[in-house]
Amino acid sequence: MVAAAAVLALPGTAEAYIGPGAGFAFAGSLAVLVGAFALALGTILLWPFTWLVRTIRVGNPYKNALTRRVIVIGLDGMDPGITLRFMREGRLPNLKKLAETGVFRPLSTSNPSMSPVAWSTFSTGVDPSRHGIYDFITRDPCTYAPMLSSTDIKNAERVLNIGKYVIPLEKPKIKLLQKSQAFWKTLGDKHIPSIIQRVPITFPPVPFRGILLSGMCVPDLRGSQGTFSYFSTANRDGQAAFTGGEQTVLRRKGNVIRSRIVGPDNGMVKGGGRMTLAFTLTVRGDGAHLAFDGGESFDLPLGAYTPWVHLSFRAGPGVNVAGIARFYLQSVDPEVSLYMTPIHIDPEAPAMPISHPAVYSVYLAKRFGAFATLGLAEDTWALNERVIDEAAFFEQAMAFCDEREKMFFDAVEHTREGLVTTVFDTTDRVQHMFYRYLDPTHPANRDKESTAFADAIQRVYTHMDGIVGKTLAEVGPEATVIVMSDHGFTNFRRGVNLNTWLYEQGYLCLKEGHTLSGEWFEHLDWSRTRAFSLGLTGMFINRKGREASGIVAEGDEYRTLVKELCCKLEALVDPESGDRAVRKARAAFECFDGPYRLDAPDILVGYEGGFRNSWACATGSVTTTVFEDNTKSWSGDHCVDPDIVPGVFFCNRPINVEDPHIADIPFSILSLFGHAPPRHMQGRMLFESAGGGPVRGVVDASRLPQSGSAPGARIEPEPTP
Amino acid sequence: MALFNHLTTALFDAILAPLGHGRPWFDLVLWPVLGGITALLVIKAVSNQAGITRAKGRIQVHLLEVVLFRDDLRTVFPATAKALAYNLLYLAYNIVPMLVMIVPMTTILVQLVSHYAYAPLRVGDSVTMVVELDDAVGGVAAADVTLDLPDGVVLEAPPVRTAEGMVAWRLSAQTAGDHLLRVHAGASVEDKVLSVGGPARKVSVLRTKGWEAFLYPSEAVPASGSPIASISILNRRDAPLGPFPAGEAGILAWFFGASLLAGFLLKDRFGVTI
DSSP states (O other): OHHHHHHHHOGGGGGGOOOHHHHHHHHHHHHHHHHHHHHHHHHHHHHHHHHHHHHHHHSOTTTTOSOSEEEEEEETTOOHHHHHHHHHTTSOHHHHHHHHHSEEEEEBOOSSOSHHHHHHHHHHSSOHHHHOOOSSEEEOTTTOOEEESSEEEEOOSOEEEETTEEEESSOOEEEEOOOSOOHHHHHHHTTOOEEEEEESSOOSOOOOSSEEEEOTTOOOTTSSSOOEEEEESSOGGGOSEETTEEEEEOOEETTEEEEEEEEEEOTTBTTOOEEEEEEEEEEETTEEEEEETTSOEEEEOBTSBOOOEEEEEEEETTEEEEEEEOEEEEEOSSSOEEEEOOOEEOTTSOSSOOEESTHHHHHHHHHHOOOOOSTTOSOHHHHHTTSSOHHHHHHHHHHHHHHHHHHHHHHHHHOSSEEEEEEEOHHHHHHHHHGGGGOTTOGGGTTSOOSTTTTHHHHHHHHHHHHHHHHHHHHTTTSEEEEEOSOOOEEEEEEEOHHHHHHHHTSSOBOTTOSSOOGGGTTBOTTTOOEEEETTTEEEEOBBTTBTTOOBOTTHHHHHHHHHHHHHHHTOBOTTTOOBSEEEEEEHHHHOOSTTGGGSOSEEEEEOTEEEEOHHHHTTOOOSOSEEEOOSSOOEEOOSOGGGOOEEEEESSOBSOSSOBTTHHHHHHHHHTTOOOOTTOOOOOOOOSTTOOSBOEEOOGGGSOOOOSSTTSSOOOOOOO | OHHHHHHHHHHHHHHSOTTOTTOTHHHHHHHHHHHHHHHHHHHHHHSOHHHHHHHHHHHHHHHHHHHHTTTOHHHHHHHHHHHHHHHHHHHHHTHHHHHHHHHHHHHHHHHHHHHHSBOOBOTTOEEEEEEEEOTTTOSOOGGGEEEEOOTTEEEEEEEEEOTTSEEEEEEEEOSOEEEEEEEEETTEEEEEEEEESSSOOOOOOEEESSGGGGTOOSSOOOOTTOSEEEEEESSOOBOOOTTSOOHHHHHHHHHHHHHHHHHHHHTTTTTOOO
């Protein structure tokens, strides 16, 4: 267009025109030239002004800094016990070096000890009663229906109706429910740049003076937290849906199969339902070929993932919604089976905001290719439901890890001063899914292969150690490097259904004629229910004035009930083993004093190692038994007593305290940059001076918390020889 | 050149102006769109599409790098340089399709200009006709060049002859029609059409032996042994084209813009990266 305008303005030169081909190149190139020069010139011209503004507003932002560069490598779920064991086995040379130069200690985590909560504490430097995140989900007190704790997504309210079309006149309202303020916002206000990648509970991104790519809780294109698709000519178990996924039964005509991918809801058409993408799958020898109607086609090799495939769903004339997915052809004979990952938001054309500035995800995608954007990217449910096997899951997890690694080093390269924080989820997901390999007696090993991936967790730890080594080599000793995790890990052998227990104990009542409930409290009689459990560690009291049908009065009645339940929970014993299931049940009113304390579950159930809320309990169901074996591949967990699952804290600087807490890290980073943390932050300064404090070296194994008596409750480090 | 002009002119005379020269919009819309589509097909067939995609991607990466890290001049300068370097690579990838398209696209454009750029002179208009002699042939002086006028065209002033071999006549068209002006240069005779009045039609303004014959193909190229290099009408009158820009430059610019627009709008449908 620029070129066309130039020609129109200068008709005399038009005689040199030699065809549209040259025109396309000319137009594109001229736009680049003009754009590049304008950008460069604008940047250069503006730089003195921005420098001046910064100097007037904050002076030299590094004036009192102990360091000018901080790199935080977040290894979600890295466990201090396992780390120490692998370190002693010589598998983590870089972490060992880091610990010997600086420090390695267990890192006390939040209560509850789960990623959305702990990383929110990391982001804000405050406890859950101040940031308001207590679990992945909570209940709507008006309806008791489950709702995401982190994000509220509402469709656009102002719309234009034209025939069958509904044209939104505003963007959908997407709101981050996390309260308080991220510490990188404070840094940005002080003109210290940050690149924050994939820290949980950062969707939608809150604008600040820095760069951010959202992490855990970014939905897939369908708006769920990850819905995989399984296409098969075999009707497996006669199911139409799995937990976390959907099955489509294929009909084969010779070598050709016609089907469709189900995409997001079409909000632009009244009653439009879900958008779909029709495809033809042709079996060819050992593999297959997939062709979208009127679009892209690609080969599907047997037993291997495709690269990211761009999926475009047509919402209306000229309106497409873009997503990406990877395909994994599992078999072609006798049955054709094809797995497709959840449809991730396309980072090159994001349907929802996943980065700040919005072009950051575009930049990363252009630079390194499409990448996983879904919050819980590694498809744990597909393995849990045995739709894919361990090999396919592990390959997927490591592929996503490689994507993250490239982004991380790009951020390091671009941040000569300031903060880089990147969270790698692989450690968490692989431990969740492969913990059973560390415990030969794990119930999840029944009917499953249990040796081939015995080294999976070690391989991931070693891989992460490599990233740490590369980082240390790249940034040099001047930068402060922190390697941390939000929590550790423990075994998950037995599921506990607290709703069933409450029902048996008479605290939870079902409607007449029911002895079991469906999901999400179906058949519950709220007029007689005093307590219920939802999510992974929380028990709620049906409080008058808070819950819509609350019956427990505030004051003594409430406090007495909570105390009574805490006592009974701590006495709860697994009849099969005689082991105590709950290590500590804590009353929220004793733990929290922040402004959002009333949103907290009233009791935080701190399980012993080996136990966790059962799958049915987490979704608000009353089942036949309180205790049951956990036979799913998801065999390790951390939703237990936070005292037994601390995270790890490594730093190349010694510190002041023996017992660092996750809230200390944001506090200390602000202090390292020479800025006083805001008063609402609750942490401590870990670093006394540029030289560091007296606490240094590797933690002694005896200082690691023990986790109860359940067999295989925790994989302890080998004793020191 | 003569044969090429003859064939292409015959072809385009047959297919252009199906609604008549008075309704140029049809051709002025159709041919740029066809030109854009042809360009897309040629680019798809002969260009390195993967290379173009890569180069464009890298350009975008480095421009975004400038946007994202604008506070860091140590990033801005190298990123700008890289964007410009990839821009050169992008241009290089377009050389082959450009070369393939030069002849067909210019041919279409030239024929559109021939048919629609000029209007016949009005009755009573004065016009200057210039004959240029061919130095390479020689043997004829400017003084030896004469002009036979048909009925309806009169001489307004005696011819002006220059030592460089140019002769100019100032003429006046008295009646409408396509008048044939006959130029004698020694033993050689060449004709030139002078279009006056009447409906909109194809108007020739230059008959030449030089490379410009490719751009003005309406009349036959003078014989190679002819001492006349070119016969041109200086007082050209642009044909009104309604909403479209008029004249040679107008049609060129319109074709350029419209074909580009068509190409950009249709590139995804044709699966082409440009």
